[in-house]
Structure formats: C-alpha cells, structure tokens
Amino acid sequence: METSELLLGMTFFSLTIIGILGNFNLLYHYIYFYLTRYKLRPTDWVLMHLIVANILTVVCKGVPNTISFLGFKDIFNDMVCKLVFFVHRVSRGACIGSTSFLSVSQAVIISFRNYRDPDFMVRTNKCIRFSVYLNWVIHLFTSSIFFVYMRAKHGNESTTNLKSITYCYAVRHDPTSDILYAILLSGPDMVLLGVMQWASGSMVLTLYRHKQMMKYMSRTKASSRSSPESTATKTILLLVSTFVTFYTISSLCQSFVSIMYNPSWSLVNMVGMSALLFPTVCPFLLMSQDYWASSYLKRNRHFPKP
Known part of the structure; x- marks a missing residue:
C-alpha cells in the first residue's frame, strides 16, 4: 500500500x-425531546x-x-x-432539499412573526412537511439510474466502456446521454x-429592515440581546452559506469527472472528499451556533419553552 493511499484512507x-x-449526537437529542x-x-x-x-451521506x-x-x-459486488451510489445520491438530494426547506421555514417564521393567524402557520408547516417527503420521493426516482450505470470492479473482465470510480466502475455513454x-x-x-437562495435573500432583507428599525428605537426600550428568531435566522443563513460553498466545490469536481473520459486519480478522490465536507461540519455548526442545542450540550439543561 502506498503512503498516499494510506493517508487518504x-x-x-x-x-x-x-x-x-x-x-448521531445531535439526532439523539432531537429524538429524545420528541419522544x-x-x-x-x-x-x-x-x-x-x-x-x-x-448520516446516510x-x-x-x-x-x-x-x-x-x-x-x-x-470486495464490492455489483x-x-x-x-x-444510489443511497448516496438520494441522501445528497435530501440534504439539498432539507437545507432549502429549512431556509424557507425560517423565512416564513420571521416574515410573519407578527401575523397572528394560527391556521396560516399550520398550513405552511404542513406544506413544508409535504415538500420534504416529496423531495425524498423525487430523488428516489431520479437516482434509480445508478442501478443501470454502476458496475463492480470485481468480475468485470472488459473495461473498454467502463470508467473507474475508486472502488466501482461507471458505464461510459455518448455525449447526448451525458x-x-x-x-x-x-x-x-x-x-x-x-x-x-430566494429564502436566504428574504431572510437577509428582513434582518436588515429589523436592524434599521432598531436604530430608531429608544435605547432604553431596545434590548441588547438578539431575539430568538434573529439568532435562529443567522444560524440558518450560516448553515446555508456553508452548504452552498461545499456543494459548489463538490458539484464542480463531479462535473469534471462526468465529462472526462479518463478522470485522474486525484480528481476522483476530490469528489469523494468534497462530498463529506458538509455532512461532517453541519452538526458541529448547529451545536455551536444554535441556542437550543448548545445550551443543552454545554449546561445539560432542558431547552426553554418556545
């Protein structure tokens, strides 16, 4: 085994x-409070x-x-x-959808925080939940293509029409099919x-308007602490910006691998590495920025009631 392969491993x-x-640490706490x-x-x-x-990613x-x-x-068969590859693609799509609907949900919360119609919020939450489930279903359908194009390295004698992807092969196709x-x-x-991007822009605009409004309020009336909605919004915006950055890197690497007839060893490894960046950073980003999670993990107290 070469040193470079050992270091990558x-x-x-x-x-x-x-x-x-x-x-799993963050999921455990959410499930605990749900149960x-x-x-x-x-x-x-x-x-x-x-x-x-x-986790799936x-x-x-x-x-x-x-x-x-x-x-x-x-050691991997067909x-x-x-x-x-199928489960990874589904989980990647679910990650994109969940981050997107998370930003939409928070944008609705801060945009209509003074709107006192409970039925509206109930309908909105039901719509977001339906969208999350629908997103899983759509990516289950579109990702089924991997059952056609992926092959194991073990047992495939002819590699003329196969592209090496570290531990498996992908079938090469013509430009139109690509x-x-x-x-x-x-x-x-x-x-x-x-x-x-639309939901994030809406949140940024709402936060800017709120900040401008606070400037005209009396200092004796204005609280020096950020509201829970403002804190949660900033956390989600940080999460979204981190996701977009890592997703862009991953997508660019994946595009180069798809286009190239024989992608280099280093480029294929960059695809795998970039796919792990956001799922690895995400829980710690949430635990360090989100008040509910961090307050429990740091002080071992119950979350405050909303």
Whole structure:
C-alpha cells in the first residue's frame, strides 16, 4: 500500500467517524425531546431530516472509500456498488432539499412573526412537511439510474466502456446521454438551490429592515440581546452559506469527472472528499451556533419553552 493511499484512507476514516458521531449526537437529542413530548420547532423537524441525510451521506461515501484506500479494493459486488451510489445520491438530494426547506421555514417564521393567524402557520408547516417527503420521493426516482450505470470492479473482465470510480466502475455513454443524464440528476437540485437562495435573500432583507428599525428605537426600550428568531435566522443563513460553498466545490469536481473520459486519480478522490465536507461540519455548526442545542450540550439543561 502506498503512503498516499494510506493517508487518504486515514483522512476518509477520520471524516467518517467525526461525521457519524456528530450527526448521531445531535439526532439523539432531537429524538429524545420528541419522544418525551417536547414540542419541537418546525425548523427542528426539518433538521431531523437533514441529519438523517447527513448520516446516510457519510456512511455511503466515507465507509467505502476508507475500506478501498486501506487495501480492500475489489470486495464490492455489483449490487453493493449500485446501492452505495444510489443511497448516496438520494441522501445528497435530501440534504439539498432539507437545507432549502429549512431556509424557507425560517423565512416564513420571521416574515410573519407578527401575523397572528394560527391556521396560516399550520398550513405552511404542513406544506413544508409535504415538500420534504416529496423531495425524498423525487430523488428516489431520479437516482434509480445508478442501478443501470454502476458496475463492480470485481468480475468485470472488459473495461473498454467502463470508467473507474475508486472502488466501482461507471458505464461510459455518448455525449447526448451525458447531457440527458446530467439534466435528470441536476434538475431538481437546481430548483431547490433557487428556492434556497430566494429564502436566504428574504431572510437577509428582513434582518436588515429589523436592524434599521432598531436604530430608531429608544435605547432604553431596545434590548441588547438578539431575539430568538434573529439568532435562529443567522444560524440558518450560516448553515446555508456553508452548504452552498461545499456543494459548489463538490458539484464542480463531479462535473469534471462526468465529462472526462479518463478522470485522474486525484480528481476522483476530490469528489469523494468534497462530498463529506458538509455532512461532517453541519452538526458541529448547529451545536455551536444554535441556542437550543448548545445550551443543552454545554449546561445539560432542558431547552426553554418556545
């Protein structure tokens, strides 16, 4: 085993362990409060889906790459290769959707915080929940294409029409098929990214207006502490900006691999590494910025009632 492969294997192993522990730790606390009949915020429900998607992404990208770089390259059969890439693509799409709907949910909360119609908020929350489930279904459908195009390295004698992707093969196709393939996979993601950007822009505008309004208020009446809504909004904006950054890096690397006839070894590894960045960082970002999570983890107290 070469030193570079060993270092990559240890890097994938470290990211996988950190990502799994961080996401399971946060998921445990949300499930605990849900089972003890604690009323979760609408954004917490979406966060639970995001955390589950993160866990699936870390497992499907981190574990196979770790095993491969530690010397076990040809232990995956066809079905394992198909399932790993299928589940990873579904979880990646669920991660995009959950982050998008999380920003939409928070944008609605702060935009209509003075709107006292409970039926409106109930309908909005139901719509967001339906959208989250629909997003899972759409990506389950579009990602099924991996059952056709993925092959195991073990048992495939002819590699003429196969492209090496670390521990599996991907079937090469003509340029027209590549374009249709890219549209099928990236179409829903582009729509969700557009929704995410719109919701984030709405939140930024609302926060700016609130800040301008506070400047005209008397200092004796204005609180020096940020409101819970403002704190949660800033947390979600930080989460969204982090996601967009890592997603852009991952998408660019993935695009180069898809276009190239024989992608380089380093570029293929960058795809796997970039896919692990957001799922690994996400739980710690939430725990360090979100008041509810951090207050429990740091002081071991119950969350304040909303």
